[in-house]
Amino acid sequence: MKQFISVADAPGVDPLIEAALAYKADPLRDKELGRGKRVGLLFFNASLRTRISTQVAAQQLGMEAIVFNTGTEGWALEFADEVVMNGHTVEHIKDAAPVLGAYFDILCIRAFPSLSDKEKDYSEYILQQFIRYAGIPVISLESATLHPLQSLADMITIKEHISPARAKVVLTWAPHIKATPQCVANSFAQWANAWDQVALTVACPEGYQLDEAFTAGATVTTDQEAALANADFIYVKNWSSYREYGQVLPVAEDWMLTEEQLRQAPGAKIMHCLPVRRDLELAAALLDSDRSLVTKQAANRVWSAQAVLASVLNTINSKT
Numbered sequence: 001m002k003q004f005i006s007v008a009d010a011p012g013v014d015p016l017i018e019a020a021l022a023y024k025a026d027p028l029r030d031k032e033l034g035r036g037k038r039v040g041l042l043f044f045n046a047s048l049r050t051r052i053s054t055q056v057a058a059q060q061l062g063m064e065a066i067v068f069n070t071g072t073e074g075w076a077l078e079f080a081d082e083v084v085m086n087g088h089t090v091e092h093i094k095d096a097a098p099v100l101g102a103y104f105d106i107l108c109i110r111a112f113p114s115l116s117d118k119e120k121d122y123s124e125y126i127l128q129q130f131i132r133y134a135g136i137p138v139i140s141l142e143s144a145t146l147h148p149l150q151s152l153a154d155m156i157t158i159k160e161h162i163s164p165a166r167a168k169v170v171l172t173w174a175p176h177i178k179a180t181p182q183c184v185a186n187s188f189a190q191w192a193n194a195w196d197q198v199a200l201t202v203a204c205p206e207g208y209q210l211d212e213a214f215t216a217g218a219t220v221t222t223d224q225e226a227a228l229a230n231a232d233f234i235y236v237k238n239w240s241s242y243r244e245y246g247q248v249l250p251v252a253e254d255w256m257l258t259e260e261q262l263r264q265a266p267g268a269k270i271m272h273c274l275p276v277r278r279d280l281e282l283a284a285a286l287l288d289s290d291r292s293l294v295t296k297q298a299a300n301r302v303w304s305a306q307a308v309l310a311s312v313l314n315t316i317n318s319k320t
């Protein structure tokens with residue numbers, strides 16, 4: 001792979017899952033692949049899983065990983081073209097990105113959306129400018145619209161627990177106290193739709209429908225109860241409104257998933273990308289039950305990152 005910012009960059013969902021599971025079975029099988037190579041992990045936003053799992057994956061491939069919390073430690077970057085920089089920004093992306101391109105072989109970026117400017121966020125203006133000016137392969141650690149390393153880990157986790165030939169997977173909206181990005185939900189829908197092992201239903205309150213660019217091919221409904229019936233996997237996630245961009249719209253019904261709502265899905269496994277707000281997004285009793293796959297999903301982030309880094313390294317190595 002030349003970059004990894006969405007499922008469109010993948011050589012197919014199954015080959016990446018297979019590569020990830022091979023690393024899970026034998027973490028050091030390619031311990032020399034990244035020898036002499038360096039990956040930069042730039043965070044504009046906080047992280048636990050993404051940061052550590054990607055560092056572990058890089059280490060297992062023999063790479064050096066350098067983390068930079070640019071959102072709190074770096075110079076304020078300017079992304080606008082032809083602007084007189086007499087405000088709070090100190091360095092232009094056109095100057096900073098090539099420097100990073102000189103330091104690293106691969107650049108990984110986490111940059112959340114503003115949730116105030118839909119057009120700008122959905123143009124992926126931060127990620128795209130790193131791609132444009134860094135001159136090296138870029139991997140998304142969660143961008144304004146997508147979280148592909150998370151989605152790959154989610155698909156790996158489903159693959160490990162799937163029993164029917166084609167599983168029913170429900171992505172269900174959850175309550176939250178503040179506006180959160182649509183990235184995880186968009187990305188999960190995009191990957192599930194690209195994978196023939198699952199049939200996806202997206203359930204959300206009116207006004208919370210996601211961008212159809214990501215959900216096309218899935219069943220989209222505002223009837224959570226009907227959606228959950230006979231589900232094999234239920235992915236719980238909050239997101240703010242896409243239509244009323246970044247807004248938290250009032251919702252009359254209680255959408256938090258509890259044991260009671262699973263009467264018609266007795267075998268369903270519960271998924272969430274974490275971090276999760278207990279008893280707000282998802283019942284604590286479900287998180288603590290045997291149904292929960294959340295820790296396994298988080299653990300699979302290592303193999304997801306390792307498969308992706310290895311694929312990008314193979315592309316780099318094939319050119320040298």
Ligand code: CP
Pocket residue numbers: 046047048049050051142150273274275
């Ligand atoms: N799921 C996930 O991306 O977790 P972090 O925000 O902790 O990296």
